[in-house]
Amino acid sequence: DKGNHRHFMAKEIEEQPEVIGHTLAEYVDFAEGTVRVPEKLPFDFAALDRITITACGTASYAGLTAKYWFERIARLPTEVDIASEFRYREAPLPKNGLAIVVSQSGETADTLAALRYCKQQGQHTLAIVNVPESTIARESEMVFRTYAGPEIGVASTKAFTCQLTALACLAILAGKLRGTLTLEQERELVSALIMAPRQMTEILKEEKHIADVAREIANARDVLFLGRGLNYPIALEGALKLKEISYIHAEGYAAGELKHGPIALIDENVPVIVIAPHDELYDKTISNMEEVAARGGKIVLLTDDHGMTDNEHKAFRSIRVPKAHPFVSPLLYAVPVQLLAYHAAVFIGTDVDQPRNLAKSVTVE
Numbered sequence: 001d002k003g004n005h006r007h008f009m010a011k012e013i014e015e016q017p018e019v020i021g022h023t024l025a026e027y028v029d030f031a032e033g034t035v036r037v038p039e040k041l042p043f044d045f046a047a048l049d050r051i052t053i054t055a056c057g058t059a060s061y062a063g064l065t066a067k068y069w070f071e072r073i074a075r076l077p078t079e080v081d082i083a084s085e086f087r088y089r090e091a092p093l094p095k096n097g098l099a100i101v102v103s104q105s106g107e108t109a110d111t112l113a114a115l116r117y118c119k120q121q122g123q124h125t126l127a128i129v130n131v132p133e134s135t136i137a138r139e140s141e142m143v144f145r146t147y148a149g150p151e152i153g154v155a156s157t158k159a160f161t162c163q164l165t166a167l168a169c170l171a172i173l174a175g176k177l178r179g180t181l182t183l184e185q186e187r188e189l190v191s192a193l194i195m196a197p198r199q200m201t202e203i204l205k206e207e208k209h210i211a212d213v214a215r216e217i218a219n220a221r222d223v224l225f226l227g228r229g230l231n232y233p234i235a236l237e238g239a240l241k242l243k244e245i246s247y248i249h250a251e252g253y254a255a256g257e258l259k260h261g262p263i264a265l266i267d268e269n270v271p272v273i274v275i276a277p278h279d280e281l282y283d284k285t286i287s288n289m290e291e292v293a294a295r296g297g298k299i300v301l302l303t304d305d306h307g308m309t310d311n312e313h314k315a316f317r318s319i320r321v322p323k324a325h326p327f328v329s330p331l332l333y334a335v336p337v338q339l340l341a342y343h344a345a346v347f348i349g350t351d352v353d354q355p356r357n358l359a360k361s362v363t364v365e
């Protein structure tokens with residue numbers, strides 16, 4: 001049931017504050033302001049040498065975000081690969097390794113094959129899944145469910161941000177059990193997560209403005225998305241979302257990689273979406289934005305109050321995102337890139353919930 005929404009995708013974007021809240025309720029002790037430690041952990045986080053994350057598409061971008069979290073917060077070396085590559089490359093895996101697979105449906109064939117390979121290689125296995133009775137959930141040693149509820153739109157939205165939420169909690173748990181986080185640091189990160197749903201609601205209130213910006217990019221032939229650090233995966237996700245539902249060609253790049261090739265694409269016809277929260281990488285991202293501006297690129301700047309004050313005048317359009325702890329910024333910046341894709345597609349008139357050539361669950365290899 002779409003309720004009073006035109007598309008399932010619109011409904012699912014709007015549900016995010018609520019379903020993130022449900023997912024947090026599972027993994028966070030609100031009274032203590034800490035993460036919950038599961039009763040029976042089938043492995044010892046402190047003894048792990050490496051995490052290997054595999055997934056496909058949007059789920060793989062949740063995995064890539066988690067790499068930054070696990071490495072920073074839990075000091076755990078983390079590798080991420082798309083399942084269709086990982087499963088065939090016979091990767092050597094360490095003795096004390098944890099394999100994490102991320103999947104909304106829990107039925108994606110390549111992700112399932114990657115999980116089975118990791119099991120054969122003696123890895124502990126943990127699945128982040130939205131469908132608890134799925135094959136991937138059944139075959140994993142441990143399951144961290146996301147509580148997104150049924151996702152009907154083919155383009156993943158709320159499942160993605162719930163995956164981010166569950167992975168963020170898992171990274172905090174890893175840091176806690178490995179002793180790389182103090183109680184105070186743990187509480188700081190958990191409180192940032194608890195604030196995220198409300199901040200997402202604030203972004204949703206900007207929908208009309210974001211739709212106006214989307215209209216301005218809807219007739220572009222190519223669109224680039226740039227981000228750094230935790231928001232590099234969000235740049236990839238923004239580009240995937242835009243191409244899959246609006247059929248506009250889009251690519252996401254790590255902002256620092258631009259000058260190694262893609263900057264050749266920039267001219268006054270190319271909108272460049274720059275994801276730039278005011279964090280430790282902000283100045284670097286802004287200097288990449290200036291390189292684009294100098295070549296006539298049409299900048300759409302996604303930033304917080306600080307970035308607006310400094311740099312709004314350099315952009316063609318801008319979208320304000322609430323100031324948040326850098327740790328949770330991917331959760332927040334996911335929302336405007338979803339809305340940009342959605343409104344560009346609605347404006348163009350494509351079939352948003354059923355894009356051509358795509359299936360909701362990819363059970364073929």
Ligand code: F6R
Binds near residue numbers: 060102105
């Ligand atoms: C993109 C999208 C796909 C899925 C991918 C994995 O919007 O939905 O890229 O993320 O097919 O699907 P799951 O998560 O079901 O394994």
